[in-house]
Amino acid sequence: MRETTDRIARRRALGDRLREYYDDVASEPVPDEFRELLDKLAKSRRSGGREDGR
DSSP: OHHHHHHHHHHHHHHHHHHHHHHHHHTSOOOHHHHHHHHHHHHHHHTTTOTTOO
């Protein structure tokens, strides 16, 4: 029984830390270079995948 309780406590602690880490990363701004790449991809998809927009 003790092992199960310890295992549950470890999993809960790990989950809490992972959520904290995720929240920190998710709240960071998107770097300009990445935003530019996303904009370029969106523009390419709207134009049918051609970079020249035709």
